[in-house]
Amino acid sequence: MANRSVGVSPLPLVELLHIVHRYGETEVLSDVSLTLSGGEVIGLVGDNGSGKSTLLKIIAGYHQPTSGVVRVLGRPTTLRNAGQSRALGIEPVYQDLAILDDLSLWRNFFLGKERRRGRFGLGLLNARWMRKECETRLRELGLSRIQSVEMPARLLSGGERQALAVTRAVYFGAKVLLLDEPTASLSAREAGNVLQAISAARQRGLSVLYIDHNLHHVLPVADRVVVLEHGRVVSELRASQVTEDELQRLIAPPLSHT
Ligand SMILES: Nc1ncnc2c1ncn2[C@@H]1O[C@H](COP(=O)(O)OP(=O)(O)OP(=O)(O)O)[C@@H](O)[C@H]1O
Ligand SMILES: [Mg+2]
Known part of the structure; x- marks a missing residue:
């Protein structure tokens, strides 16, 4: 029997501590700290270019941070490539991946x-x-x-593909799922398939990092929401304690006229 149940880990699965990332001269992540624990969905939101995908790619092993520490199961770890992240149970799920x-x-x-x-x-x-x-x-x-x-x-529709990929990753023992806008360009019904797969992964004790611009999708499945702005964490809230409107305002504060 494949390892389908990882159980709820009392330990944080992945911790990012004071991560800085630069592409050349441009700093796109500045002192970001984030903890991903088992049985939890973190919604990562923020404006275009705020650094969400870059953060995900660091956890996936595609980029190495300029500075800062990544801990996996409490151990400082250098994730040199995607294979290394995957071997540790960190699984990015892409729209067309491996189908x-x-x-x-x-x-x-x-x-x-x-x-x-x-x-x-x-x-x-x-x-x-x-x-x-x-x-x-x-x-x-x-x-x-x-x-x-x-x-x-x-x-399969786009949503069913995504749902299948998530289910497959869970089935084969992933501990951390990384999803970058998995519901983009999906109909409401199809997005529902993906959100359901995310909830099922959480129930099985996985940690899910879920990036989406659509707050209507993020809020119902997330436990915590982290807002990035210009590469910094500007808010971190329990999803149950914030409305869509409030969150939208945190992401794009109204222009000040002072
Ligand atoms: N490989 C790269 N080389 C150079 N600059 C990059 C690279 N990838 C991203 N950037 C820049 O880094 C910044 C953060 O990009 P990132 O893709 O992480 O943002 P994002 O929050 O995912 O945005 P979006 O919501 O539009 O997907 C942007 O200014 C982007 O142009
Ligand atoms: Mg992105």
């Missing part, structure tokens, strides 16, 4: 992690088991439009 259009849903779900028969997993593919397992996961997710796990992935 092959012509393969069936179940083949996609188990892509590169196929279950085989035989004592050492060297035999034929255990297709029956994989189909059933994939069916169960998708049913749990409530993707009601999907009739069969034999259908090719090309027939």
Whole structure:
């Protein structure tokens, strides 16, 4: 059985301490500290260019911070590349990542992690088991439009793709999910699929860092909301204690006429 349940970790999974990041001369993150804990969704919001994607890419191992410390499970860690982050259970989920259009849903779900028969997993593919397992996961997710796990992935909507990718990452033991605008250009219904997959990941004890401009999507699933402005954390609030309007004002304060 694959490791599907990581349990709620009492430890912070990832901590960023005083992160500074420069692209050449330009400083785009200034002294950012952030803690990602198990069983928690953090909504990361802020204006265009405020540094959200850069922050996510640092955790994903794509960029190394100019200065500051990253701790994973309490240990100072240098994330040199995406493979290293992934090996630690940190999984960025991209819109088109690792989904092959012509393969069936179940083949996609188990892509590169196929279950085989035989004592050492060297035999034929255990297709029956994989189909059933994939069916169960998708049913749990409530993707009601999907009739069969034999259908090719090309027939999935954008939201269903994202939801499948999130579910797959959770199933194979990710501890931290990184999502950069996963609902961009999706219809409300499709976005619902993604939000449901995010909630399910949280329930399983994962930590989710979720970037979205659409506060209507972020607020209902986030536990905490962190607002970035020009590379600095300007607010950090419990999602239940702020309305969409209030949050919008924190992101883009009304112009002052003084
Ligand atoms: N690879 C790069 N090289 C140079 N500058 C970059 C690079 N990536 C981003 N930037 C700059 O860094 C700043 C922060 O960009 P980032 O993509 O992190 O912002 P963001 O908050 O994700 O914005 P958006 O909401 O528009 O996606 C921007 O000014 C951007 O132009
Ligand atoms: Mg971005």
